[in-house]
Amino acid sequence: MIKERVAYILICMALIITAIFALMLGTQEFSVVQLWQALMGDRPEILSTVLNFRLPRILAAMVTGGMLASAGAISQAVFRNRLADPTILGVTSAGELFMLIGGMLLPAFNFQKQFFALMGGLFAFALLANRKTLRQPYQLIIVGVALNLTFMALTQLFTKGINVGTSLGFNGITWSSVYVLLITGFVGLVAVLLMAPWANDLKLPDEQLSSVGVPVTAMRLGLLALVVYLSADVTADVGTIPFIGIIVPNVARYFVGHDYQTILPFSMLSGAWLLLVVDTIGRIVVLPSEISAATIMAIIGGPFLIILVQRGGFHGIKTR
Amino acid sequence: MELKHVNYGYPGSEKLIKDFTATVPNGKILSIIGQNGAGKSTLLKLLMGSVSPDTGTVELDGQLIETLSKRQRAAKIALVTQQHQVYDEMTVKEVVKTGRLPFHSLLATISDDEVRPFLRVVDLADAMNRPLSSLSGGQQQRVWLAAALAQEPQYLFLDEPTTYLDIRYQNELMALIRKLNAEQQLTVVMILHDINQALKVSDQIWLVKSGQLVKAGTADEILNEQLLSNAFELPVKIVNIEKYGPYVIQLTAS
Numbered sequence: 001m002i003k004e005r006v007a008y009i010l011i012c013m014a015l016i017i018t019a020i021f022a023l024m025l026g027t028q029e030f031s032v033v034q035l036w037q038a039l040m041g042d043r044p045e046i047l048s049t050v051l052n053f054r055l056p057r058i059l060a061a062m063v064t065g066g067m068l069a070s071a072g073a074i075s076q077a078v079f080r081n082r083l084a085d086p087t088i089l090g091v092t093s094a095g096e097l098f099m100l101i102g103g104m105l106l107p108a109f110n111f112q113k114q115f116f117a118l119m120g121g122l123f124a125f126a127l128l129a130n131r132k133t134l135r136q137p138y139q140l141i142i143v144g145v146a147l148n149l150t151f152m153a154l155t156q157l158f159t160k161g162i163n164v165g166t167s168l169g170f171n172g173i174t175w176s177s178v179y180v181l182l183i184t185g186f187v188g189l190v191a192v193l194l195m196a197p198w199a200n201d202l203k204l205p206d207e208q209l210s211s212v213g214v215p216v217t218a219m220r221l222g223l224l225a226l227v228v229y230l231s232a233d234v235t236a237d238v239g240t241i242p243f244i245g246i247i248v249p250n251v252a253r254y255f256v257g258h259d260y261q262t263i264l265p266f267s268m269l270s271g272a273w274l275l276l277v278v279d280t281i282g283r284i285v286v287l288p289s290e291i292s293a294a295t296i297m298a299i300i301g302g303p304f305l306i307i308l309v310q311r312g313g314f315h316g317i318k319t320r
Numbered sequence: 321m322e323l324k325h326v327n328y329g330y331p332g333s334e335k336l337i338k339d340f341t342a343t344v345p346n347g348k349i350l351s352i353i354g355q356n357g358a359g360k361s362t363l364l365k366l367l368m369g370s371v372s373p374d375t376g377t378v379e380l381d382g383q384l385i386e387t388l389s390k391r392q393r394a395a396k397i398a399l400v401t402q403q404h405q406v407y408d409e410m411t412v413k414e415v416v417k418t419g420r421l422p423f424h425s426l427l428a429t430i431s432d433d434e435v436r437p438f439l440r441v442v443d444l445a446d447a448m449n450r451p452l453s454s455l456s457g458g459q460q461q462r463v464w465l466a467a468a469l470a471q472e473p474q475y476l477f478l479d480e481p482t483t484y485l486d487i488r489y490q491n492e493l494m495a496l497i498r499k500l501n502a503e504q505q506l507t508v509v510m511i512l513h514d515i516n517q518a519l520k521v522s523d524q525i526w527l528v529k530s531g532q533l534v535k536a537g538t539a540d541e542i543l544n545e546q547l548l549s550n551a552f553e554l555p556v557k558i559v560n561i562e563k564y565g566p567y568v569i570q571l572t573a574s
Contacts, residue, residue: 080407194427203408204418208401210370212471213394213422258409258451261429 004262007255011269015062018273022058022280023050027288056178057170061279061293062272063185064170064234065244069271070192070264071230072245073252077199077260078223079133083141083308085245086121086231090147094124095235097151100158114184117232124151125224169238169292170279181237188230192264198223199260241294243301244271250308321367321475321507326376328366329531336362338531340376344475349501349508351518354528355552360511363528364477367509369393394422398468400461402480406452412439412463413448419470438466442496458489465496476500478510482517490514494521515568519543527551543568 024030030038030046038046068087075084086092098120099113106112124147133140198219201209209216234241248271249263256262275293278300282291321344329335336359344350344367352360365371366378369385378385380396388396398419406415416435424430432448439445442462452460461481468476478497482490498521501508512518518525519539527534527542529551535542542548543566548556555571 077408197427197429200410200414201418201421203406203410203414205405205407207370208399208404208418210390211368211394211397211399212418213389213391214426215390219426257411259411259414 004256008266008269011266011273015269015273015276018276018280019058019062022061022276023054025280025284026054052175056175057173057279057283058276060170060173060178060181060238061276063181063189064238064241065248065271065273065275066268067185067188067230067234067271068241068244068275069248069252069267070189071227071234073249073260073263073267074192074195074199074223074227075245076249077202078220078227079140080202081140082250083246083305084144085243086227087240087242087245088141088148088305089124089128089144090149090151091121091124091128091228092117092231092235092240093148093151093155094120095232096120096240097155097158098123099236100155104158113236114180114233117236118228120151121228121232121235125228129224169241169294171290171292173238177237181233184233185230188226188233189268191226192230192268195223195226196261196264199264239294241275241297243297243304244275246308247301247304248274321381322377322379323363323366324377324379326366326373326378328362328371328373335374336531337366337373340531340533342526342533342536344507344509345524347501347505347507348523349498349510349521350524350526351510351512351522352526352528353512353515353518353551354534358528359531360528361479362531363526364399364479364509364511367475368397368399368477391422394471396473397475397477398471398473399477399479400464400468400481401478402483404460404464410452411448412444412450412452412455415452415463416467416470419467422471435466435470438470439463441469441500442466456489458485458492461485461489461493462496465493469500473506475507475509478508480511480513483513490517497521515548515570519566519568 020032020035023035024032026049028049030050034043034046035050037043038050041047072085075086075089076082078084095117098116102112102116102119127147128140128144133143201214201219202216202223206216249267252263252266252270256266275297278296279293282293282296285291323340323342326337326340327335328337340363352363354360362371366373367385369378369380369388372378372386380388380393385393413432413435416438417430419438420430420434436445436448439448442465444459444462444466447455447459447463452463455463461484465481476497481497482493485493494517497508497510500506510518510522519542522539524536524538525542526536527547534551535547543558545556545558548568552570557569557571558566559569560566
């Protein structure tokens with residue numbers, strides 16, 4: 001209990017401090033004093049940079065991080081597999097492929113990207129969620145990785161090998177996309193908190209849940225729909241950012257235990273923090289250019305995944 | 321609860337349950353015994369309504385079981401199986417809270433206070449916040465029993481509840497079940513492997529062979545060498561041990 005509370009306080013503090021640093025750092029560096037002056041209206045040029053470029057980007061990174069982390073945690077509950085995550089299961093790459101095809105075939109309409117990313121995600125889950133992959137942790141991951149590579153290759157095929165990248169990352173993100181992200185993200189994250197008890201219920205075998213009158217299939221599908229919604233929304237707005245959904249919930253379990261009603265809010269906060277850190281580092285490390293958050297996450301995530309698998313923390317714990 | 325001329329089987333294979341007619345005595349302890357594959361677990365599934373008979377009827381308090389919703393059934397019947405798997409770390413109270421699911425809306429958060437009394441019954445209130453995996457096999461089985469009791473059922477079903485327990489825990493669990501039966505007027509239906517255990521604790525026994533009811537009766541009525549030998553296809557002998565009563569011994573050629 002105390003450990004939990006300390007963990008929550010620490011992550012909130014880390015998030016605030018990181019956000020302040022993210023506002024300060026960049027091509028132009030501002031001090032805390034300058035930021036304060038800008039806020040007071042004394043330095044309009046600083047205020048303009050911060051409001052138009054840094055703040056939208058910071059908010060986007062935070063909400064995206066929270067969404068990806070909770071999407072990962074929920075996937076892990078639904079598939080009963082600690083390695084499950086939309087980005088390595090091919091859900092997001094299917095979204096990118098569908099966005100590309102949709103963009104070529106149909107005239108533009110509102111929320112087109114979101115719509116096609118959602119369709120792609122659903123398609124990938126339809127291929128993934130069958131009895132065999134649900135029962136065997138390794139099989140799920142292998143099938144997911146294969147799907148991921150296939151979708152990525154198809155995307156490349158349609159772009160004739162040129163990496164146009166359906167995703168721009170956070171670079172140059174505008175308030176208009178940030179508004180969309182914030183609103184859709186908020187809806188998704190509230191749904192995550194509301195549905196958190198279901199993630200706990202799925203720790204029990206289906207037969208057991210059935211015997212206490214729980215509609216297991218509906219629950220599982222509801223949670224999967226939420227995962228697709230969250231990851232498709234992110235894919236449409238900023239592209240694929242890997243590994244947040246694996247790293248964050250697994251580290252969260254270490255700090256706050258195994259109750260999804262605690263893991264999920266904690267993962268949101270830590271995901272927001274991690275992605276903000278990664279994006280800020282990417283933004284300042286090779287000035288005036290930058291490294292995308294996706295690239296940095298892939299570099300950190302790979303080794304983390306290997307450690308996780310080798311320590312055997314990848315599948316559920318069976319008692320007796 | 322009543323089974324009337326129940327037939328059940330997978331299509332294309334031999335029937336698992338054949339023309340089964342019997343009544344579960346209210347407020348009593350009923351044990352179902354028989355060989356492996358005799359249809360004991362299938363009977364329990366039929367009684368719970370998790371499978372429906374091909375022909376015949378299963379009635380619960382005068383109603384056909386299949387007309388009740390899953391939730392309605394869950395509020396009347398609770399099941400404890402021989403081995404519970406969980407897919408992630410769970411605390412003791414989390415497990416017991418799952419037993420309260422039939423009483424809440426799907427998105428509800430269940431309070432600790434709500435499950436404490438059930439843990440008290442099985443004498444594990446102090447272990448509430450502990451991870452399930454840190455408990456012994458016997459304690460874990462009591463946690464699952466608490467989860468079943470949290471459903472506040474009229475009927476408590478136990479599918480070989482003692483299989484993975486050592487003898488001391490087996491006796492402890494049986495004593496607890498008898499106590500619950502006496503104090504809460506719970507109707508208990510158990511599948512037991514150990515004939516002697518069944519004879520000692522049960523008010524009534526169903527002896528089952530190849531999907532058919534061989535005999536339903538009290539321990540005294542079942543205690544018949546001929547009857548048991550036929551049902552288990554193994555010679556048995558009944559011996560009387562002073563102060564402890566009759567015991568069934570299965571004879572195997574050495």
